[in-house]
Amino acid sequence: MTIEDWRAEIDAIDDELLRLLNARAALAIRVGESKRSVGLSVRDGEREREVIERVRRANTGPLDDRAVARLFRRIILESRRAETVALEETGTLAEGALR
């Protein structure tokens, strides 16, 4: 295998990561809509801690647990941003939801 072959494999992984990151954001938007309909805040610190704790426990490396936590904090943040943008676009952003 040459560097170019490995880079082609990385590109294929990136395509799959992109697909999953968008699928995750789409699900987060649905969760946000559901929460809005019952008057809950978009942000849920307890759930975020759970998500990060879950992936840290499942991690087998070579990324270390701190790297996994940093990655998933970014993933959660961008999912939440997409959720907030989608709610704003529907013009029905519940008060306090941006906290």
Added chain:
Amino acid sequence: MTIEDWRAEIDAIDDELLRLLNARAALAIRVGESKRSVGLSVRDGEREREVIERVRRANTGPLDDRAVARLFRRIILESRRAETVALEETGTLAEGALR
């Protein structure tokens, strides 16, 4: 579908993201080893720009292009960190590779 059902789907996506992020880091470590063997630096700004440009072009949302760029900058950074740690562990980190 309830919020709990969607969260279970998000958890399944996170497992897959974790698997792919580790697979990506493992490939980056191999690329790093190959580059070291021919005396190249671990960091390659041109390749990083290419990777981000590629995923931005492929992006169909709901994440916007800036979110995708932020996510992949983090993914590339953590892959590179894993690469640097792996090279350090082999005790043969080429000079300048940490630039």
